[in-house]
Amino acid sequence: MRILVTGADGFLGRGLVARLMEAFPEARQVVLTDRAFGEPPLPGAGTVCGDLAEAGFLADLLETGFDLVFHLASLPGALAEKEQELGHAANLLVPLALARTAAARKPGCRFVFASSIAVYGDLAGRTVTPDTPTAPDLTYGAHKRMTEILLSDLRRRCALSAVSLRFPGIVARPASESGHGSAFMSLIFHRVAAGEAYDCPVPADSHCWWMSRRAAVAALLHAARAGGDAADLVQPPVLHASVDAVAQAVARLAGRPADIRWVNDEGLRRIFGAMPPLDAALALSLGFRGDADLDTLAQAALSGD
Amino acid sequence: MRILVTGADGFLGRGLVARLMEAFPEARQVVLTDRAFGEPPLPGAGTVCGDLAEAGFLADLLETGFDLVFHLASLPGALAEKEQELGHAANLLVPLALARTAAARKPGCRFVFASSIAVYGDLAGRTVTPDTPTAPDLTYGAHKRMTEILLSDLRRRCALSAVSLRFPGIVARPASESGHGSAFMSLIFHRVAAGEAYDCPVPADSHCWWMSRRAAVAALLHAARAGGDAADLVQPPVLHASVDAVAQAVARLAGRPADIRWVNDEGLRRIFGAMPPLDAALALSLGFRGDADLDTLAQAALSGD
Numbered sequence: 053m054r055i056l057v058t059g060a061d062g063f064l065g066r067g068l069v070a071r072l073m074e075a076f077p078e079a080r081q082v083v084l085t086d087r088a089f090g091e092p093p094l095p096g097a098g099t100v101c102g103d104l105a106e107a108g109f110l111a112d113l114l115e116t117g118f119d120l121v122f123h124l125a126s127l128p129g130a131l132a133e134k135e136q137e138l139g140h141a142a143n144l145l146v147p148l149a150l151a152r153t154a155a156a157r158k159p160g161c162r163f164v165f166a167s168s169i170a171v172y173g174d175l176a177g178r179t180v181t182p183d184t185p186t187a188p189d190l191t192y193g194a195h196k197r198m199t200e201i202l203l204s205d206l207r208r209r210c211a212l213s214a215v216s217l218r219f220p221g222i223v224a225r226p227a228s229e230s231g232h233g234s235a236f237m238s239l240i241f242h243r244v245a246a247g248e249a250y251d252c253p254v255p256a257d258s259h260c261w262w263m264s265r266r267a268a269v270a271a272l273l274h275a276a277r278a279g280g281d282a283a284d285l286v287q288p289p290v291l292h293a294s295v296d297a298v299a300q301a302v303a304r305l306a307g308r309p310a311d312i313r314w315v316n317d318e319g320l321r322r323i324f325g326a327m328p329p330l331d332a333a334l335a336l337s338l339g340f341r342g343d344a345d346l347d348t349l350a351q352a353a354l355s356g357d
Numbered sequence: 358m359r360i361l362v363t364g365a366d367g368f369l370g371r372g373l374v375a376r377l378m379e380a381f382p383e384a385r386q387v388v389l390t391d392r393a394f395g396e397p398p399l400p401g402a403g404t405v406c407g408d409l410a411e412a413g414f415l416a417d418l419l420e421t422g423f424d425l426v427f428h429l430a431s432l433p434g435a436l437a438e439k440e441q442e443l444g445h446a447a448n449l450l451v452p453l454a455l456a457r458t459a460a461a462r463k464p465g466c467r468f469v470f471a472s473s474i475a476v477y478g479d480l481a482g483r484t485v486t487p488d489t490p491t492a493p494d495l496t497y498g499a500h501k502r503m504t505e506i507l508l509s510d511l512r513r514r515c516a517l518s519a520v521s522l523r524f525p526g527i528v529a530r531p532a533s534e535s536g537h538g539s540a541f542m543s544l545i546f547h548r549v550a551a552g553e554a555y556d557c558p559v560p561a562d563s564h565c566w567w568m569s570r571r572a573a574v575a576a577l578l579h580a581a582r583a584g585g586d587a588a589d590l591v592q593p594p595v596l597h598a599s600v601d602a603v604a605q606a607v608a609r610l611a612g613r614p615a616d617i618r619w620v621n622d623e624g625l626r627r628i629f630g631a632m633p634p635l636d637a638a639l640a641l642s643l644g645f646r647g648d649a650d651l652d653t654l655a656q657a658a659l660s661g662d
Contacts, residue, residue: 136514140457148449152445183490184490185488185489185490185491186490187509188506188510189513191510191514194506194507194509194510197506198503198506198507201493201499201502201503201506202499202503204492204499205493205496205499208494209441209496
């Protein structure tokens with residue numbers, strides 16, 4: 053069994069790679085790719101540095117087919133909105149080329165795509181279900197949705213066994229990472245845990261969707277194992293909670309009070325802090341699990357897992 | 358004012374071109390493009406033959422920007438399903454490149470896209486509204502939906518003033534045209550009008566969505582004129598009627614009985630003959646009109662307009 057992970061040195065990628073060998077002991081070859089690797093590669097895995105937007109690099113990388121591809125590489129949403137050409141290449145042309153080439157080299161191979169809840173756009177407070185229409189209001193979400201549609205079509209034609217997972221902003225990203233509009237959702241963990249004051253850019257009762265890296269990695273691995281049986285689109289279970297409730301959970305774990313000044317960046321609140329409830333019954337029936345509760349989330353988010 | 362029409366020698370294109378000068382007397386330059394032109398070009402319009410999938414041709418064509426682009430060129434659905442590489446180029450890469458290049462050359466220009474009801478997929482009998490989720494079950498519909506999403510995003514960013522019109526199979530195409538799964542919807546007009554026997558591949562009570570070329574052209578021109586005010590996605594009003602009811606309307610017009618044997622190609626019935634009712638209130642409120650009734654449809658479909 054041959055496995056490819058793109059974006060393998062990203063936040064989600066590093067979390068996945070740390071659990072990959074244990075999850076797939078039958079893997080004969082694991083190839084990790086990213087533009088660069090800041091940490092030592094996983095023992096037993098090969099690392100390949102390059103830009104997937106370069107056609108020659110992508111073709112060489114996929115010259116021998118893979119049985120399982122995790123496509124995690126993408127340009128973060130806020131950055132893609134500013135840098136339209138980079139976003140078009142990284143978030144649309146790359147996934148299309150990667151999926152079509154993977155299918156051509158190894159028809160029917162499993163392809164797990166890290167999509168985003170940015171596909172929904174304005175939800176107007178309505179509970180999200182598998183029937184919720186999508187109307188992305190950021191270019192990032194438009195590209196993710198376009199990729200989902202292509203993958204579902206490849207799956208329908210049995211060219212790929214593809215599944216798209218719609219992730220919220222995963223927490224807690226390192227404070228140094230940039231380009232994510234949802235950065236505040238991670239910073240709140242770091243600042244409260246460290247006992248530092250924090251100007252949170254959305255009001256205290258802003259409701260976000262929360263998922264730890266631990267839960268996101270478990271969802272990726274579950275999607276990879278479920279083969280062609282799961283749905284083509286999965287909204288993994290998430291916690292629906294206010295930023296204040298999350299700050300309080302972190303404060304409980306840290307054993308110190310949260311020192312937060314609530315500000316209102318209306319753009320951020322609208323995109324990330326106005327999320328409605330989620331009906332995750334389908335994903336739960338397929339065996340996907342989110343974080344159990346806010347205390348579990350806080351512990352996982354700060355554990356480094 | 359400079360106008361570009363792609364697919365200008367296609368069935369819909371020829372109908373549009375015939376009315377273009379009258380609709381836009383202020384047009385300073387009209388450029389018609391297609392892979393080849395079988396009929397004499399419109400007086401006063403320039404024709405450019407070439408393949409939009411060739412990057413150099415597309416770049417040259419758009420070197421000077423256009424104020425208004427009608428993008429009608431596409432590979433028909435049944436053909437695109439068989440010829441996946443051609444379909445990917447013609448129905449996905451070309452519209453993406455055309456829209457992005459048109460926007461780069463003339464930011465904010467009007468871009469009218471001939472999308473398709475193939476974006477919906479299986480509607481399970483539910484009335485179609487602007488909130489109906491899309492789940493295309495043909496590659497053709499997947500590509501149309503992906504293009505719609507890109508255009509809506511370009512519109513949101515004011516890069517293009519784009520509108521996508523979701524057309525059903527337009528009637529009555531010339532009997533000689535091929536590659537359309539919906540060909541039977543046109544053949545029924547020609548055969549009944551000529552008093553010829555016809556083996557219709559779907560049962561008599563199969564309900565399709567019907568629109569004459571005259572009504573489709575009127576929708577394209579209305580979309581072009583409405584500027585940035587209309588919605589980004591428009592489902593033009595259509596007639597919802599059984600193939601038998603349409604055959605009877607044609608027979609009335611022709612003054613001879615319809616001689617039809619009803620067969621059941623389940624694939625065709627499912628895709629084209631199981632259409633639910635349409636709630637076209639939004640399009641009607643925006644000034645879009647379909648054919649008035651089946652007699653009007655039959656007359657328009659057989660008029661050559």
